[in-house]
Every structure is written in C-alpha cells, then in structure tokens.
Amino acid sequence: MEKTEVKQLLQDPEHYRDREIEISGWVRSNRDQKAFGFLALNDGTHFHSIQVVYERETLADYPRISRLRAGSAVTVRGVLATAPGARQPWEIKAREVIPEAEAPEDYPIQPKRHTREFLREVAHLRPRTNLFAAVFRVRSLAAFALHRFFQERGFVHVHTPIITASDAEGAGETFRVTTMDPLDPPRTHRGEVDYSRDFFARKTNLTVSGQLEAEAFALAFKKVYTFGPTFRAENSNTSRHAAEFWMIEPEIAFAGLEEDMELAEAMIKDVVGYVLAQAPDEMNFFNEFVDTGLRERLQQLLQARFARVTYTRAIELLQQSGQDFSYTPSWGQDLQSEHERYLTEQVFQKPVFVTDYPREIKAFYMKLNPDGRTVAATDLLVPGVGELIGGSQREDRPEVLEERMRELNIDPAELDWYLDLRKYGGVRHAGFGLGFERFLMYITGVNNIRDVIPFPRTVRSCHF
RNA sequence: UCCUCGAUAGCUCAAUGGUAGAGCAUCCGGCUGUUAACCGGAGGGUUGUAGGUUCGAAUCCUACUCGGGGAGCCA
Structure with missing residues (x-):
C-alpha cells in the first residue's frame, strides 16, 4: 500500500x-x-x-x-x-x-455550470471548482515565476512597509491606520484631532505603493523589486479595481526608461512562458471555456516585439484614425480607456509602451525630459486589459524634483529622506509597477479582478 | 461618484395585469462501464426590501438594498 x-x-x-x-x-x-x-x-x-x-x-x-x-x-x-x-x-x-x-445535501457546488457572481458569494468553496482551481494554481505559479525571474537576474527582494506615513505620493485615496477611539479621539486645544497622540504619533495609512522605499534600496543594491499587497480606498466600481491588490515594483539604478521597458517586456514574456509550460491543463481550460482566443494571443505575445510609441505620436495616430471617439483625443489630455484600447487592439494589435507623457498629467517623481514639456514615463497597454504597467525614469536632480513637488503642493519637508537619495549619490534610476491581478487577468482571460483574488476586497464588500 | 441593465425554488432561468413553472441539485426507486449519465416519482416559493396604483401585481409606479456591464480614478 x-x-x-x-x-x-x-x-x-x-x-x-x-x-x-x-x-x-x-x-x-x-x-x-x-x-x-x-x-x-x-x-x-x-x-x-x-x-x-x-x-x-x-x-x-x-x-x-x-x-x-x-x-x-x-x-x-x-x-x-x-x-x-x-x-x-x-x-x-x-x-x-x-x-x-461527508458533505450534507445543501453543499452549494454542484457538478454543473455556476455563474461567477454566485461563486463569489461562496468564495470559501469556489477553489473546488474547475475554473477557480485553475485560476489560483496559475496565480501561485505566476508569483513563483516572478520571484524566479528577478532572483536569477540578481535582483534583491525588498519588503517595503505596509504602514506608511507618507501621504504625498498622489496615488489615490488611502486607508487610515489608527488606534484612536473613533467616537472620542484626543484633540488639540483648538479642537482638531491630535494625531501626535495616536499610536505612531502622526497620521499614518496603508501603503499605496512601495516605490519610494524601493528607490532607496535600488540606490544601494542597484537592482531590487518589491512584491506585496497595496491598498487604495478609492470608490472604484469596475471589474479592474480592488481595494487590496498585489503589486510588483522593480527599481533599477544606472538605468533609464529604455532599460526599464526592456526589463518589463522580458519579465512578462518570462512569466507567461513559465505558466504556459507549467500549467498546460489549466491553460487549456481557460482557452476552451473562458477565452477562446487566449492561447493564440499569448503565443503571439511571446514572439512579438512589444511596440513603442510616444504619447505625442499616439495622439496623432488617434486623431488621424477617423474613429468616432466619445472623447476627442488632444495633446495634454490623458488617454481615455477607449483610446488605449484602440491603440493596443487596433493600431498595434499587441502590447505597446506609450512613452513621454505631458508633465501635467503625471506624478512629481518622474524625470523631466529636455523638452521641458514631457516626462520620461511609460504605460504598457495590452489588449483586453488596458493599462498593465505604469513606469518611469525617476527625477534624480534634487532642485528639479523639489521644484516639481512645490508645483504639485507637496511639502518637501515631508519627504526629506526621499530628497536625500538625490543628495547622496543619486544616480539616474527607473522602475515600474505591475498590477499582479491585472497580469493574471491577462494570462487567464478571466475578465473580473474579483475572480483572480482568493478573497477580494472591494468597495462595500469585505466578506470572509 | 455617474450612466445602464438586473434581482422569481439551493443553482440557472420561464411566466408581461388574471391559478408561480422547467432543467439541474436534493430525497425515493430503476438501470451491467458511467463521466454535465440516463429513466420514473417526490419534496421544495412572503417573486430582494418598503410603500403605492388596481377588482386583481412576479408583471405597472416610487424609494432603498444588493449584483452585472460601462465611464471616471488607477495598477
């Protein structure tokens, strides 16, 4: 036996x-x-x-x-x-x-097709279905492949903090972290809430990004990455947003936007190749029952060289397309979802890096280009999902960085340590953020982020 | 937050102003190789919640709750 x-x-x-x-x-x-x-x-x-x-x-x-x-x-x-x-x-x-x-007769999972909406209500039982067994095995394999990819290239994995005090990253609404009594918080003599008497003696929140801390480590280890949970308190009601999700944020020193994009392209191809090889049954299932074009699209991804186009050129392409967009593309405006879809699905028909966005629509830490109008940023757009990666070369000139912070009403004193990185050997460096769940949606063809997270947290929904 | 569609048996859905049904699941029985098995039978409902219109409401109206799709924000 x-x-x-x-x-x-x-x-x-x-x-x-x-x-x-x-x-x-x-x-x-x-x-x-x-x-x-x-x-x-x-x-x-x-x-x-x-x-x-x-x-x-x-x-x-x-x-x-x-x-x-x-x-x-x-x-x-x-x-x-x-x-x-x-x-x-x-x-x-x-x-x-x-x-x-033994399972009693009210076991909810029947040997039949269930809707994803119903299975979300029994998220504790849904990993016993074919679809979710496949999704979560692929999730595990993709996570491993990401670590393997970076570790094999000598990257150091950084555990950046979950609780932070920096409120200035401009990456959306944050969840407050506090031990104060919500009904009776300590107050100053002027009647305002006195955060100096909170647990950390200041206002703190859950992280919206590990990037700033990752930059500090990149300027010591040269090549680093984070892979951890991220929290956004935005009132987003879409199939692509969650309040708690996982991000991969590599950061590389002595490197600019070109190297950044090369890294992103290699990483995506490596992970997709690994999952296709390691989970053939799961991938066959997705291709047959979730998205019949999936296998072909992923095979093409492995072969194709990702396209690269500047924001300025992309606007021209959109304006000349003859398409009837709800929002007319114009230089200086952010690309709408419909514009992104058109570029990646119609114009290039493969993943495309859009680079060099107007400074006004991007974050303070992105490197100002010599033209003075654009920054060295890139978004990777992919068919079906839209924006998968947002990255940039970081502004490494302390005086320019400080000027940009003042422009955007960010107090340089709050990020003194971040400015220090420029002061002491702050070479050029770059990085990007990959939304892990969006990547999984792309790999599996599953079109709702709630179905690639074991127990999803979204606006007005935190069960299990 | 905005636009839009929806909510009927455990699940998936019918019934469009006049007696709430089917398939699957469950239970009972049958069947010598099944595989979303098949065949016969049974049980199972405050039609999301609260009001309103009507002789009569699952059906029409209002509000709310929850869910899907889209937009914005972003990863």
Missing part, C-alpha cells in the same frame, strides 16, 4: 499500473448503478480528477459509499488500471473507500 497523489499517478501511470495505492481527496461527482458506481475524485494536486470505480460485490459498505455527495472527503485504496472505453485513460479500481468527512 503506497500513499500517493493524483499528480504523481498521472505523470507516470505506467509506474503505478496494477499496484496497490492509497489516495485521499474530495468527491466531485458520484454516479452509482446497480452493481457498481463511479467517483470523480480530486485531491487538489492536479487539475483533473481521477475516476474511482467501486463494485457492490467487493465493497462492504456499498450503499453508504454510493450515497456520498459531492464535496465529501474520502480515502480510496485500490489499484491503478486502464479504463476500458473511457474518456480518461486511467482509473482506480477501489478495494476500499473510507469516508473521511
């Missing part, structure tokens, strides 16, 4: 053929007939379930086993054999089926 797992069995079935094995997992479906029955058993190690055949003649407690409902857990002892005339080549002929835990 050998304890084993479905993944091992299906990787090398000949090795296990006719051998006594033991396997434990959950029942996906159970069909019994007069003399025998079939369990579809999934043990979580493999996308596919394995079929278990049990016979009335040889199984002592056949009536009980034949009534086991989907969701029940069992241990099966038997031999691996080829399945006659069956859809799957291998099955287990059970000698013994031991119920480990």
